Amino acid sequence: MFVKIDKDKCSGCETCIGSCPYDAIVIKGEKAEINELCQLCKACLSVCPEGAISEVEEASDIKEKSEGKGVWIFAEQRDGKISGVAFELLGAGRRLADKLGAELAAVLFGATGSDANELIRWGADKVYHCTDEIVNTFNDEPYSKLLAELIKQYKPEIVLAGATPIGRSFIPRVAASLKTGLTADCTSLDIDDESKNLLQIRPAFGGNIMATILCPNTRPQMATVRPRVMKRGEYNETAKGAIINVSAGDIKSRTKVLQTVKEVAENAVNLQEASIIVSGGRGLGGEKGFELLYELAEAIGGTVGASRAAVDEGWIPYRHQVGQTGKTVGPKLYIACGISGAVQHLVGMQSSDIIVAINKNPDAPIFNVANFGIVGDLNEIIPMLIKKIKEVKGL
């Protein structure tokens, strides 16, 4: 494929030039021209008022599609505990599998048989389980070799993993060895009605823009999925499924984990586990504002979050930051105080169940994602709110 500008249609208006992230469009002889910097990102296709820009397919674009059946999710565990993202993947995977009329399987390395059963109760039809010593702790090479082997043997059509330090580290090796595509850090997944291809949607350019990625010809289609964005499926106490024990054979590792150090205690702000988050932005006006926010958090039983602007001002440490370059959260209740609602903030908290926004500017974009909006000065609203909550709770 390549991108072409129809010289006859081009009016030389230069609209397309600014749309190109790679400076690949230049004006020559009063007409736009695409040069060798083009990365085929297609950002320019929709901007031309004359409709002069189009993509051109080449014979070599048409490839034979490889085969695959079933949806797999990789259930990661650390210290024998399956991480939350595995259950979210089962929720997302179940939806995709049902749409395809296919089976949903989970792959579990390490942990126990009762953990494998838990995956079945959360929606898996099947679990491929390896309990060999070598996969008890995470090491990239054994994990990627074993997963690649299993994929070659059972040929799933989709493989999903968490976009966690573990998933983002070893899954690329699997995709590289299978010569198939991998889409990083997806925030939404769907099946294309016509082609049945997986639509993989993810933020790019620092969250400024969203992209839909396809892997049309090779199988499996692989994606890592951002934690806390997908919803868990239904838990079924009596669900039954097959547990298939698999062996790692004589797979070796050239890396060795010498020590695992937990840095929790005072450093940890458990934003990602919190069911209520009260979050503050530049509108709080300073450290004093955050003292007020902490009071609200205490009254309502929540954890304090922040926008990047508040963190950059030094009013609160980075570990509280929510958004594209901070944490992604999905609490039951998110109260945004004095936060304007820039896209980079929204991507980190949009999947919260209920969003409340308090902002003095009625046009602040945060209100677009809010279930409940209060236009007003937070210096008046928050103290009132604290007082009322305390009354209601009988504190």
Add this chain to the structure above:
Amino acid sequence: MRVIVCVKQVPDTAEVRINPETNTLMRDGVPSIINPYDMHAIEAGLYIREKAGGKVTVVTMGPPQAETALREAISMGADDAVLLTDRAFAGSDTWATAYTLAKAVEHLGADVILCGKQAIDGDTAQVGPEMAEFLDIPHIAYVRKIEEIEDNRIVVQRLMDDGYDVIESSLPVLLTVVKELNVPRMPSLKGKMAAKKAEIKKMTAADIGATEENLGLKGSPTQVKNIFAPEVKKDRKMLEGLNEEKVMALINELQVMKCL
């Protein structure tokens, strides 16, 4: 010790904005920079040279303009630089990029390969680990500290969600690095002079012995279907009245929703 640092020239995404009317990127006047994480990879390369001796080579795959990024790396202290540039590389996704870089590394030879954690335009963090697979060598991602480095062994700290792991690996190895690892140095006067004079070695697909069908768009399993502005949901309810009434209304709603 032969060290190769992979750097990418990227638009400074902190300054990229989206035009809300046309849903397209507005890139006017946005500067091209070395991917910020790759600056830390360069610094790590220089650190390893100080510790273990040897040579630091920077490599980039990109258009001819990417030469600027390589000269900047030399001004920081890198010994030499290679620019992989060829029409055939255009449209590479992470698979094809990693394949191309791996071919170049194979050709050049290396004991330690350094990459940034991720590039800020695509934010994928996939090229490093994919490259390691092509080279059939181990890799360690999210390196936040290099504890020891010897002729055939390295010990590093890998950042995890809940702390860090201390990991040992044999060499050759590929590391992807995070910002916590170090503070990239400023170019020295001597470095700036060297950068001006340096000869940047250019290599094409043929020079690195790459297979045509694995390159660029042809070699890329993934495709961008479309790009669009982030959407927002719109089932909001604005609470009206005096401040006191708004707060009461909110309390009621939260009680109904069982949040209180």
